Amino acid sequence: MARVAFIGLGNMGGGMAANLAKNGHDVRAFDLSEEALAKAKAAGCLPKASAAEAIEGAEAVVTMLPAGKHVESVYTDAVFGNAATSAILIDCSTIDVATAKRVADAAAAKGLTAVDAPVSGGIGAANAGTLTFMVGGSQDAFARAEPFLADMGKALIHAGQNGAGQAAKICNNMILGATMAATCEAFLLAEKLGLKAQAFYDIASVSSGQSWSMTSYCPVPGVGPDTPADHDYQGGFAAALMLKDLRLAMAASEDVGAQTPMGAQARELYEAFADQGQGGVDFSGIIRMLRGEAQE
Numbered sequence: 001m002a003r004v005a006f007i008g009l010g011n012m013g014g015g016m017a018a019n020l021a022k023n024g025h026d027v028r029a030f031d032l033s034e035e036a037l038a039k040a041k042a043a044g045c046l047p048k049a050s051a052a053e054a055i056e057g058a059e060a061v062v063t064m065l066p067a068g069k070h071v072e073s074v075y076t077d078a079v080f081g082n083a084a085t086s087a088i089l090i091d092c093s094t095i096d097v098a099t100a101k102r103v104a105d106a107a108a109a110k111g112l113t114a115v116d117a118p119v120s121g122g123i124g125a126a127n128a129g130t131l132t133f134m135v136g137g138s139q140d141a142f143a144r145a146e147p148f149l150a151d152m153g154k155a156l157i158h159a160g161q162n163g164a165g166q167a168a169k170i171c172n173n174m175i176l177g178a179t180m181a182a183t184c185e186a187f188l189l190a191e192k193l194g195l196k197a198q199a200f201y202d203i204a205s206v207s208s209g210q211s212w213s214m215t216s217y218c219p220v221p222g223v224g225p226d227t228p229a230d231h232d233y234q235g236g237f238a239a240a241l242m243l244k245d246l247r248l249a250m251a252a253s254e255d256v257g258a259q260t261p262m263g264a265q266a267r268e269l270y271e272a273f274a275d276q277g278q279g280g281v282d283f284s285g286i287i288r289m290l291r292g293e294a295q296e
């Protein structure tokens with residue numbers, strides 16, 4: 001088993017670091033949040049006072065941070081200068097393709113090997129160790145990252161060169177943003193047409209309206225599996241992060257001239273939700289806005 005540095009122990013990183021520890025790795029953890037560090041300690045990780053301290057002597061450096069600017073600053077300030085050239089650098093955050101490539105190029109210039117390995121699956125999968133990883137990097141880098149990713153996920157897919165993992169991720173999340181909004185709309189319409197949410201779920205979840213947003217992340221409380229809807233839309237995947245991903249997708253779409261009107265509509269909806277001060281609420285909570293419930 002290996003010594004692994006884990007930076008960013010939030011909703012996702014907390015469960016992922018815990019799974020690495022559970023699988024026998026010596027996990028040196030760092031987060032700016034004391035609370036997140038305490039949780040990681042309780043899950044078997046060794047809390048460290050800085051990212052640099054966590055990285056020293058690590059065979060793998062895993063980052064799970066909010067956005068590109070956090071990844072770039074952690075790489076610049078702590079990874080470069082402290083990581084051994086034999087270490088594999090694995091960034092699991094969802095960030096823009098350009099930053100992912102820039103960070104990987106900067107790593108290569110220092111003799112380091114990096115992959116972008118964003119995830120799909122949400123906190124349930126992060127806790128259960130059943131994430132899907134989409135990986136950008138060389139074949140050799142993918143092979144080096146694989147054993148660590150396998151301890152946190154169930155599906156590891158090599159998407160292509162550096163940046164390809166992030167490209168796959170934003171395309172995936174463009175589908176997710178649009179299907180979540182559509183699923184919320186369908187529940188609300190069903191309700192107004194006199195259908196019980198449970199009856200609609202039972203039908204749509206085995207019909208052609210089925211999607212992950214319906215069956216694995218149902219936005220209606222008390223229906224389907226346990227989801228953030230059952231916890232007042234707390235935890236889970238913050239609407240602000242969904243908005244971030246939709247903005248990344250729309251920026252990429254403009255860059256390459258792709259037609260993505262559904263993605264653009266989803267971005268507008270999540271912008272409106274965030275403008276109502278709901279960015280910290282789980283992204284399935286957008287059903288409240290569509291329902292016309294009073295917002296703070």
Ligand code: NAD
Pocket residue numbers: 007008009010011012013030031032033036051064065066067070074092093094095119120121122123236237238241
């Ligand atoms: P989060 O905000 O819960 O966690 C991020 C953590 O990073 C926080 O604990 C924060 O304190 C820490 N952090 C920020 N800057 C830091 C720094 N400089 N050094 C150390 N720690 C720092 O976010 P999350 O929901 O865990 O998401 C993390 C990433 O995973 C995001 O890029 C998100 O888009 C992606 N993602 C999230 C989900 C989900 O369901 N939550 C699913 C797939 C992908």
